Amino acid sequence: MTRFRELGPVLERALARGGDFAEVFVEQRRTQALICEADRIERAATGLDGGAGIRVVQGDTSAYAFTNDLSAEGLTAAAEVVAAAARAGQAGRVTLPLVSREAAFNPEVRQLPEEVPLADKAAVVERVNRAARAVDGRVRQVTVNYRELDQEVTIANSLGFLAEDRRVRTVLAVNAVAAQGGVIQTGYDSLGGFAGPELADGDVPEKLAEKAARRAVRMLEARPAPSGRMPVVMAAEAGGTMVHEACGHGLEADLVQKGLSVYADRLGEQVAAELVTVIDDATLPGRYGSARYDDEGVPARRKVLIERGVLKEYLHSLITARRQGAEPNGSGRRESYRHVPIPRMSNTYIAPGKDDPGRIVADTERGLYVTRMGGGQVNTTNGDFVFEVAEGFLIERGEIGPAVRGATLTGNGPRALSLVDRVGSDLGFTIGTCGKDGQGVAVTDAQPTLRIPELIVGGTAHDPEGEESL
Amino acid sequence: MSLEEYGAQALTAAQAAGAEEAEAYLSRSRSFVVEVADGKVETLHQSTETGLGLRVFRRGCLGFAFTTDLSPGGLRAAAETAVANAAATASDPFNRLPGFTPAEPLDLVDPVLRDLSTEAKIDTAMAIERAARAFDRRVTRVEKATYTDGDHAVAILNTRGVRAGYSGTSVSGSITVVAEAGGSAETGWSYLFSHRRAGVDPEAIGREAAEKAVQLLGARTIGTKRVALIFDPLVAAEFLETIGPALSADAVQKGKSLFADKVGEKVASPLVQVVDDGRLVEGAGAAPVDDEGVPTGRTVLIRDGVLQGFLHNTYTAAKGGTSSTGNGIRASFRGTPEVRPSNLYLAAGKAPREQLIAEVSEGFYVTAVMGMHTVNPISGDFSVGAAGLWIEHGRLARPVRGVAIAGNLLDLLSGVEAVGDDLRFLGSAGSPSLRIAPVTVSGE
Numbered sequence: 001m002t003r004f005r006e007l008g009p010v011l012e013r014a015l016a017r018g019g020d021f022a023e024v025f026v027e028q029r030r031t032q033a034l035i036c037e038a039d040r041i042e043r044a045a046t047g048l049d050g051g052a053g054i055r056v057v058q059g060d061t062s063a064y065a066f067t068n069d070l071s072a073e074g075l076t077a078a079a080e081v082v083a084a085a086a087r088a089g090q091a092g093r094v095t096l097p098l099v100s101r102e103a104a105f106n107p108e109v110r111q112l113p114e115e116v117p118l119a120d121k122a123a124v125v126e127r128v129n130r131a132a133r134a135v136d137g138r139v140r141q142v143t144v145n146y147r148e149l150d151q152e153v154t155i156a157n158s159l160g161f162l163a164e165d166r167r168v169r170t171v172l173a174v175n176a177v178a179a180q181g182g183v184i185q186t187g188y189d190s191l192g193g194f195a196g197p198e199l200a201d202g203d204v205p206e207k208l209a210e211k212a213a214r215r216a217v218r219m220l221e222a223r224p225a226p227s228g229r230m231p232v233v234m235a236a237e238a239g240g241t242m243v244h245e246a247c248g249h250g251l252e253a254d255l256v257q258k259g260l261s262v263y264a265d266r267l268g269e270q271v272a273a274e275l276v277t278v279i280d281d282a283t284l285p286g287r288y289g290s291a292r293y294d295d296e297g298v299p300a301r302r303k304v305l306i307e308r309g310v311l312k313e314y315l316h317s318l319i320t321a322r323r324q325g326a327e328p329n330g331s332g333r334r335e336s337y338r339h340v341p342i343p344r345m346s347n348t349y350i351a352p353g354k355d356d357p358g359r360i361v362a363d364t365e366r367g368l369y370v371t372r373m374g375g376g377q378v379n380t381t382n383g384d385f386v387f388e389v390a391e392g393f394l395i396e397r398g399e400i401g402p403a404v405r406g407a408t409l410t411g412n413g414p415r416a417l418s419l420v421d422r423v424g425s426d427l428g429f430t431i432g433t434c435g436k437d438g439q440g441v442a443v444t445d446a447q448p449t450l451r452i453p454e455l456i457v458g459g460t461a462h463d464p465e466g467e468e469s470l
Numbered sequence: 471m472s473l474e475e476y477g478a479q480a481l482t483a484a485q486a487a488g489a490e491e492a493e494a495y496l497s498r499s500r501s502f503v504v505e506v507a508d509g510k511v512e513t514l515h516q517s518t519e520t521g522l523g524l525r526v527f528r529r530g531c532l533g534f535a536f537t538t539d540l541s542p543g544g545l546r547a548a549a550e551t552a553v554a555n556a557a558a559t560a561s562d563p564f565n566r567l568p569g570f571t572p573a574e575p576l577d578l579v580d581p582v583l584r585d586l587s588t589e590a591k592i593d594t595a596m597a598i599e600r601a602a603r604a605f606d607r608r609v610t611r612v613e614k615a616t617y618t619d620g621d622h623a624v625a626i627l628n629t630r631g632v633r634a635g636y637s638g639t640s641v642s643g644s645i646t647v648v649a650e651a652g653g654s655a656e657t658g659w660s661y662l663f664s665h666r667r668a669g670v671d672p673e674a675i676g677r678e679a680a681e682k683a684v685q686l687l688g689a690r691t692i693g694t695k696r697v698a699l700i701f702d703p704l705v706a707a708e709f710l711e712t713i714g715p716a717l718s719a720d721a722v723q724k725g726k727s728l729f730a731d732k733v734g735e736k737v738a739s740p741l742v743q744v745v746d747d748g749r750l751v752e753g754a755g756a757a758p759v760d761d762e763g764v765p766t767g768r769t770v771l772i773r774d775g776v777l778q779g780f781l782h783n784t785y786t787a788a789k790g791g792t793s794s795t796g797n798g799i800r801a802s803f804r805g806t807p808e809v810r811p812s813n814l815y816l817a818a819g820k821a822p823r824e825q826l827i828a829e830v831s832e833g834f835y836v837t838a839v840m841g842m843h844t845v846n847p848i849s850g851d852f853s854v855g856a857a858g859l860w861i862e863h864g865r866l867a868r869p870v871r872g873v874a875i876a877g878n879l880l881d882l883l884s885g886v887e888a889v890g891d892d893l894r895f896l897g898s899a900g901s902p903s904l905r906i907a908p909v910t911v912s913g914e
Binding site: 034037038040041042043044045046047048049050051060061062063064065066067068081082085118119121122140141177179183184185186219225227228229258259260338340374375376377378379381382384385386387388405406407408410411412456457458459460461 | 507510511512513514515516517518519520521532533534535536537538539544547548551552554555556557558559560562588610611613648654655656657691694723724725726728804805806840841843844846848849850851853854855857871872873874875876877910912913914
């Protein structure tokens with residue numbers, strides 16, 4: 001592996017033919033995956049991946065190249081490729097010596113991946129499999145995924161910044177398939193963190209398995225979801241896909257600056273109900289989206305994006321911050337050395353409010369109660385979003401009624417957040433891999449129990465005679 | 471060093487580490503991407519990458535490792551971790567490698583793409599943007615217009631005598647635009663892929679994205695209704711992609727397929743023909759051999775609405791007592807070969823798209839869908855956001871957005887009422903326009 005002392009000359013080489021910023025991102029990653037399916041461990045895979053991405057920025061143009069050759073010669077050759085592509089004229093300046101940046105927080109991983117034998121990890125996976133199958137005879141198939149990432153990065157740029165980081169992330173996920181009389185349904189749950197194998201300590205594997213398997217069985221008996229506009233209560237345990245889609249993506253400064261976000265030019269304005277405060281915080285201990293630094297070497301920090309409904313801050317990479325004259329806020333992330341950093345979320349959540357979560361359901365005459373959200377998507381330009389309800393129930397006269405099968409909820413970001421009328425005092429996180437521009441990054445999203453008086457439920461049960469089709 | 475030489479060294483390293491059988495998959499790819507907006511280059515990406523995916527077999531157990539370090543030490547590390555991984559997996563009598571079968575070559579190389587200047591590539595991206603802006607003055611923003619090309623070489627070697635390899639070029643163009651009018655802002659998107667430069671027309675990409683955005687201007691939601699749907703070819707191709715997993719023999723063998731136990735039964739409208747063809751050069755999935763080195767071919771999966779069979783790799787074929795259909799496919803050298811479609815398409819019918827629309831008294835012509843990754847490929851249940859044009863009395867009457875369409879994939883296949891003549895591929899999945907019997911469209 002290249003020593004960071006050697007990165008100064010690489011930056012100089014990258015800027016030799018012009019440019020006002022250069023950066024080297026060196027990465028070594030080791031991944032381990034285990035997959036159990038059909039009642040046995042079917043896949044065990046290790047990835048040994050290393051490379052460096054080099055970038056030169058001149059005005060609004062970026063040139064990027066990567067190489068798997070981490071020798072000094074390899075890095076120099078890649079620097080020459082970007083220098084030739086940039087072709088800006090006069091050589092740019094590199095501030096030397098490179099100086100390490102102080103991180104604002106230091107996440108601790110109790111166990112490093114190499115400290116735990118593969119057989120112990122396989123045993124965890126087998127426990128999840130057994131526990132899920134034990135829940136109900138109708139559970140026909142169980143898929144368990146264990147994934148760990150051990151990523152070491154060195155980031156240096158021509159401003160003289162240097163950051164070195166090691167990120168350890170572990171995920172345990174289970175998908176249960178239940179079948180009965182020709183109906184087949186699934187139940188999924190996952191757990192992940194900035195953590196090593198200790199993530200699965202204690203009875204975590206069994207609890208996770210039971211949640212997923214029960215969900216699959218419950219969906220067998222669930223009725224079709226309703227369709228049309230109605231009040232929706234999202235439980236804290238449902239996770240935070242709604243906030244991620246309804247406003248998170250629209251606050252990414254690259255989209256904002258291109259006029260591709262409904263939140264563009266609205267800093268200081270009321271964009272959500274006063275009850276709504278949205279925070280993105282990469283410094284939460286142990287959370288899947290946490291890191292000491294972003295992927296441009298900027299120390300992670302907590303960002304209040306929306307405070308009591310008022311838009312305060314966007315998510316910035318170095319480039320978008322410079323363009324707007326804002327401070328970089330540690331949101332420049334990338335999937336790997338093969339990708340350019342762009343503004344991204346980390347751990348994004350709506351801050352808890354004052355309502356008793358139980359009262360929120362009790363005060364809702366009828367509607368949909370969401371206990372698990374799945375994936376989602378947003379059109380940031382017009383603000384329309386969708387997210388999947390992986391588990392939901394009808395609310396009937398203020399009580400939780402029968403389960404309904406998955407349906408998408410559709411809404412418009414600023415409109416939905418302006419309508420939020422109850423915010424609970426609880427908070428629940430779910431993990432995900434957030435996709436943007438073909439890059440996936442680790443995130444968590446969270447919300448307290450909250451109510452939106454009208455969202456469109458995209459079910460199949462439609463009663464054309466009824467006033468409101470519930 | 472050539473990919474074959476690295477492969478031979480990797481097999482030797484695997485055997486030295488204790489593997490009884492081994493397979494080396496090597497790929498070397500060069501890629502070039504340019505993104506432009508407002509007539510300026512925003513990003514230029516260039517890269518070359520070489521990597522190895524190594525599968526080893528020991529006492530019926532399978533282990534895998536990949537590496538980007540092809541030095542002797544890197545190959546040794548990959549071999550040792552792969553063998554260690556095999557010890558963590560269960561033994562399975564069907565874990566095996568294919569033997570050698572020669573494949574007919576397939577011409578996937580356009581030499582023009584190997585010699586194109588950077589300027590010509592930038593010009594292509596600029597031409598996409600110009601065409602979009604020229605289409606209509608209401609096209610006010612371009613997120614980015616992208617030109618991508620690549621050159622890819624693959625070698626597959628195993629200890630049972632497989633020695634396969636091929637190379638191919640690729641080119642694609644795409645754009646996302648915003649049209650604005652009267653306080654309404656809508657997006658439109660288009661994408662074309664080809665192995666040959668002539669297969670990507672920048673004008674067509676720009677025009678299509680612009681048209682999609684402009685026609686949605688002023689879109690509003692509608693009241694909840696059950697109406698006939700018309701999918702444009704790209705939307706239909708996105709839906710077709712979601713049935714791919716259920717057509718894999720692996721899903722069938724594991725009780726995870728909608729189509730299990732239905733071979734010989736009617737699973738779709740008689741108008742539906744679904745085919746997987748790894749030798750179809752129009753698709754992004756074209757290759758003479760799959761990623762285990764087995765020759766690819768044409769597999770008819772649904773004929774006149776009747777299920778004919780499933781896709782296989784070497785493992786599922788051994789387990790099912792049949793032969794591989796050449797569908798052992800990896801995402802890249804970083805993954806194992808799993809059963810996946812190569813180029814999956816629904817065959818074209820005879821009706822022009824205009825006729826599909828004209829025959830509907832009230833319906834919804836869907837031009838964009840959102841949240842397709844939430845479609846459940848196991849239960850077949852789907853509920854996705856949609857936008858498009860409302861059809862009244864056979865005419866496109868007004869734009870609609872902020873609605874959801876929901877149902878089950880099996881009902882969708884059975885509900886195909888008409889098949890258009892405009893088959894088009896979106897990467898490796900293709901479909902013509904389709905008209906579907908009434909489905910619930912959720913709105914206000």
